Amino acid sequence: MLLAPIACAAAFATASPQSLTAAQAREDFDLALAAVEAGLPNITWFQSPQDWKRAKQSARQALHAVHDDVGLFRVLRPLLSRIGEGHLSLQRSAMMRAEDARARGLLPVDLRWTEAGAWVMAGWETAARIPPGTRLLAIDDEPAAELMRESMSALGHDGTIQTGVMRELDGGGYARARQWMRGGADRYRLRLQDAAGTVYEQVVDGIANAARPARVEVVESPVARLEWLDPHIARLVVPTFSNRRHREAGSDYREVVRKAFETLREQGASTLILDLRDNGGGSEGNENYLFSFLVREPLRKYAAVKARGATVSVRDAHGRRYTAEVYDRQELRQQLRTPGDQLSRRNEPPEGLMSHWEARSDVFGGRLIVLAGGNTFSGAAELCSMLYHARRALFVGEEVAGAYAGNTSGYRWNIELPNSHMRLHVPLLQFRFAWNELPLGRGVPADCAAPPDLPGSNRDTALDLALQLSLRPWSHDALCAADLRPLHD
The missing domain is CATH 3.90.226.10 (2-enoyl-CoA Hydratase; Chain A, domain 1)
Known part of the structure; x- marks a missing residue:
């Protein structure tokens, strides 16, 4: 499932992606598809053969609108995600990661996702005064549960399990995944619920990726x-x-x-x-x-x-x-x-x-x-x-x-896809x-x-x-x- 455009937020300009011709996009797509079908022993373990056939047809039709590596990722990643193999991954190219670092218009809140919903961990710039622990109910009228379902198409996971995706979306993870699949926005209209149960709305501005503090990697001892x-x-x-x-x-x-x-x-x-x-x-x-x-x-x-x-x-x-x-x-x-x-x-x-x-x-x-x-x-x-x-x-x-x-x-x-240079990792x-x-x-x-x-x-x-x-x-x-x-x- 592809993420729909944001209804109430103007598209925010981002750094230029790498252009692909229609033939190049199709070549990378076909190679990735051939590799997963050749490598995975059972590609229809968590889906029916009919569903897989329809998903491939739909993704192939979407290729007509692909003109760059970002567009190819937005078609290919959801197709791979629906297979339900969490060890199957699609790594963004070095150029795409560099563009991600320069991206603007990102959601300015860090979130903690659970099976009960989403809570604000921290806010940045115009969202800085949202208290940690405030519940996020919706973004631009899209409820948190729907945002989570859509996020499943942006990340790998086993079967239909959401908790692994939730942990990847923690902190700034949702903002990054959303930007991968939708791009940035000028503004976001948040529906929130405070600790007293009061529901209110707040409009916040999109931020540059650099405005969010770099993640501090805490290296824990691996020893039991x-x-x-x-x-x-x-x-x-x-x-x-x-x-x-x-x-x-x-x-x-x-x-x-x-x-x-x-x-x-x-x-x-x-x-x-x-x-x-x-x-x-x-x-x-x-x-x-x-x-x-x-x-x-x-x-x-x-x-x-x-x-x-x-x-x-x-x-x-x-x-x-x-x-x-x-x-x-x-x-x-x-x-x-x-x-x-x-x-x-x-x-x-x-x-x-x-x-x-x-x-x-x-x-x-x-x-x-x-x-x-x-x-x-x-x-x-x-x-x-x-x-x-x-x-x-x-x-x-x-x-x-x-x-x-x-x-x-x-x-x-x-496998490195030859035109977009994204790397596909297929478990065997x-x-x-x-x-x-x-x-x-x-x-x-x-x-x-x-x-x-x-x-x-x-x-x-x-x-x-x-x-x-x-x-x-x-x-x-x-x-x-x-x-x-x-x-x-």
């Missing part, structure tokens, strides 16, 4: 850490499953995890709060290693792990070939040829289709609460799916950003789980909803709620609703 909240309640924060990031920090992921569970056992922990809120995944198998300390018996995790073939390849309009190797000769020994002429992983060690191969004697048997949400993705989302299927944990936070049914990730095919392995209790395309839901707090609130509502739950019997469903407060309180 164990902390005690009381003598019998521990919190294990696992920021990543990446072996590389652990090595760069002078650590070994598996050794850290093993020692953490050894400490839990030695000190007699009765409840573990596993914090996966900022874990976007990492190295395959590390989610299984953690799972093996929480669930004793091995679990058949995947129904199948499939690839289109040992290599994938397409040609562009000039006959140039683009090829990616999926499996080398040694890896091919672990694959079976399917009736559909795809490759499917054998269920044999070391990888196979299982969570782990032998029951552990040192498994943690206490109560488990998992903190998860829109930044919980890829391997971390897989761990949540396994724990949810095993009925092992209580989930606090938001819907997990990774699809419960599985994902397409693993090896990646990187479909990891399909051996269960389907939830609606297709949705993530593990929160048993107790606790959206992220506004920055500067000095609160961690999700952690506070998890701690309260750990101190009481687990039959307190009412506690989940009663102990939460609106973001502006």
